[in-house]
């Protein structure tokens with residue numbers, strides 16, 4: 001049984017699904033007004049890994065993640081740059097999917113855009129107004145949180161203890177400080193949709209409740225996002241579903257923060273501040289490995305040190321891929337356990353790693369076990385048991401593939417000639433032929449590769 005921490009109950013619980021064999025999940029996506037940052041990279045990797053693992057275990061997963069394409073930040077950027085909101089959101093949505101492809105995040109099954117669901121949002125707001133669950137003030141329509149008896153459930157602590165830090169706007173006209181905008185009346189020069197209660201545009205919290213219920217239906221299984229969305233965004237979604245008497249998500253999952261260290265470290269991060277920049281300087285697999293080496297609910301630290309550390313660990317996987325003929329997995333491909341049959345040590349590995357991941361996605365322990373298996377596969381081959389080593393290497397590849405991490409080196413991505421040069425260089429080094437090793441390195445460098453030596457052999461990556 002798959003088990004996952006549920007934010008509402010504060011404990012790891014069985015992930016019981018509405019329909020046997022099927023899992024519906026909704027992940028709050030980005031607001032597209034700038035390049036994706038490292039926090040975006042983390043949430044999208046964490047839930048991509050979850051989706052992949054649930055799929056590997058045999059669930060038919062329907063994965064929905066939205067794009068917020070109308071919002072204050074988009075409007076501000078368009079006004080600043082003298083472009084339109086549509087141009088800004090199209091530009092940064094494009095950047096978003098480029099980065100997602102680079103880090104190997106599989107496309108969601110549905111990608112609803114807020115602007116596609118405005119009529120549905122207007123209908124919901126009308127029904128709230130008719131029941132006095134919403135009210136109109138000078139700048140928009142607000143939701144009356146006092147109408148939901150358990151409002152604040154997802155905050156996980158009394159609301160008055162949160163007030164100082166929470167992102168709530170104090171507005172004297174509101175009935176309560178916790179009430180939130182369902183609809184903002186149009187200001188001059190802003191995009192506008194017509195509505196019986198006054199033309200304007202939807203507030204952020206309404207789009208996700210409308211789109212998740214429209215696509216996944218009442219009582220869908222799992223709603224996820226970063227910890228920063230737990231309150232108020234997710235609570236406000238839940239409050240609207242409660243008020244509309246629509247059963248909402250049965251299970252809530254939240255991932256931890258990304259830390260970029262202290263002031264000094266932030267400075268030295270330089271180009272690492274956006275995901276797009278990070279990907280230009282590192283093997284894209286390094287960020288996924290860094291993410292899965294920590295538990296998804298713990299904070300992670302992204303720094304030149306932790307990234308370099310992940311890249312070094314990748315060197316061991318690259319060497320495994322060079323030594324054994326393993327398939328290239330990951331990317332858009334979701335791996336399914338039913339496609340493979342393992343026996344002996346490989347079956348034991350699948351069982352051990354499976355048990356760890358089934359229990360609240362314990363990726364750090366699973367990754368540690370997998371790296372032990374990398375060593376074991378090499379030892380077997382060193383001892384002449386090539387077949388046994390290769391089978392274990394395949395199991396490692398399949399399990400990393402189930403987490404979306406390709407156990408293939410950049411060499412696999414390049415042509416046979418480059419691959420041959422790397423192998424020849426490894427061979428030259430193993431027999432102490434340094435002159436030849438240097439010559440082969442120069443040859444690779446002249447073809448645009450950065451060449452690094454590791455204990456497991458030559459590593460190359462694009463500069």
Ligand SMILES: [Zn+2]
Pocket residue numbers: 027028029208233
């Ligand atoms: Zn959302």
